[in-house]
Amino acid sequence: MQDKVFEFISYIITALSNCSLYSDSHPAVIYHAEKAVKVMDNLFVEDTISLAIIGSNMIFNDVPFAAKNILVSNLIKRLRRKGIEKIIFTKGVTAEELKGFIAEIAFSKRISGIYPHITSGIIEVNVKTDDGDIRAIMEINIAKVKEAYQEFSGDKKLDMLGLEDVVISLVSSLTREAGIFNIISPVKSYSEYTYAHAANVSVLSIFQAETLGIKGELLHDIGLAGLLHDFGKVFVSKEILEKKSKPSLEEWIEIKKHPVYGVMYLSRLSDVPNLALIAAFEHHMKYDSTGYPETNRRSKKQHIISQIIAISDFFDALRTERPYRQALDVPVIIGLLMEASGKDFNPILVESFLNSLSSVRQL
Ligand SMILES: [Fe+2]
Ligand SMILES: [Fe+2]
Structure with missing residues (x-):
């Protein structure tokens, strides 16, 4: 199971890195988003999968993900920098949807929340203009x-x-x-x-x-x-x-x-x-x-x-x-x-x- 989770995380971070380097329409982004969706299908036990970030740890389906390597740390860092503390995937995620979500992490200031099968919990950084x-x-x-x-x-x-x-x-x-x-x-x-x-x-x-x-x-x-x-x-x-x-x-x-x-x-x-x-x-x-x-x-x-x-x-x-x-x-x-x-x-x-x-x- 840990291996599959790691594979899933690896595909997501590779898609994200390629997206930042090139664009969301680059073949490497599409390829890795498709792979991530395929692996994800095997990870559903119930209808949802959750990825959460607590401090420097990643929690997958409420269980701390033990493996620590550069890919996992990189994903944690990128999600934290975007203020994302939790992502919930619901059954039915398409590669196109995942690609759009990844592109927003790479390029947008805010995550729009327009994805039918992906929701993200954002930590609001409390900055008032006063x-x-x-x-x-x-x-x-x-x-x-x-x-x-x-x-x-x-x-x-x-x-x-x-x-x-x-x-x-x-x-x-x-x-x-x-x-x-x-x-x-x-x-x-x-x-x-x-x-x-x-x-x-x-x-x-x-x-x-x-x-x-x-x-x-x-x-x-x-x-x-x-x-x-x-x-x-x-x-x-x-x-x-x-x-x-x-x-x-x-x-x-x-x-x-x-x-x-x-x-x-x-x-x-x-x-x-x-x-x-x-x-x-x-x-x-x-x-x-x-x-x-x-x-x-x-x-x-x-x-x-x-x-x-x-x-x-x-x-x-x-x-x-x-x-x-x-x-x-x-x-x-x-x-x-x-x-x-x-x-x-x-x-x-x-x-x-x-x-x-x-x-x-x-x-
Ligand atoms: Fe100095
Ligand atoms: Fe200085």
Whole structure:
């Protein structure tokens, strides 16, 4: 039975991946949807089959599905990102119907519920447009980032599931909320800086990516890259990071190792997207290939995802007061960004970011 369930899940995730890569009319999507329906027919004991997601587990017909592999984890991740917590298939599902449902998971913001034999339970992400609510939601997100960062220790792995939830909430907040400035959070205390900064860089990067037309899985991966860009700082001593004066040369050398520390740790985890590894390593490299970490390939160009994260990082860091410098006003930061455009930052991305900011700016 487990084998058949696994086969069914494999066909669904393969159809879904092909659908995201090509289109819903690609032969591989149709082929795998047909196969899934055939296998499904053997799985009905009564009239329905249910697939539910609880945390990082898949529950098939109310029984936890024990096998854990990359395909199952991938399906869990994709359904969670869509807010789907349960799917119920009723006898009579056609390949055409399943294909339509899969295409909605791949491309639509919402699942329409027009399928006669497939129903899905959606977790509503509660985001209201009122200013107070969005602040409360960001507080929760920052607390979740803090929890994930703090609970991590030598033998306990980083809680990627908690961080996934933060990204889902940030994407949803940005969709429903008109102004990015309502979402990015002021830093209340210095000890909160790391977590608020991670959330702000994430939301600013999702904002930039959306204005470039990026959506779906890639958008979520960029959100995770934003949350994790400075994770390597966990391995730098607190005394250095929280020092009230400018760091000494030796301390500065240590701080500059955080991209390497970050990628060394994150690359050992199975569920961190490659983009997050790239951004963790490259976010202090610059558009003109200067910056750090220094590599022996000077001609190496910074990845576009790292370029996006670098702009968000710069923008948020300067907005925030630090022990050794004042917070800067947004118009001043915009001036600095323009000045560094073409040298430190990709000029096309800077232009796109500033255009989008000016259309939502509420100063
Ligand atoms: Fe950094
Ligand atoms: Fe940063």
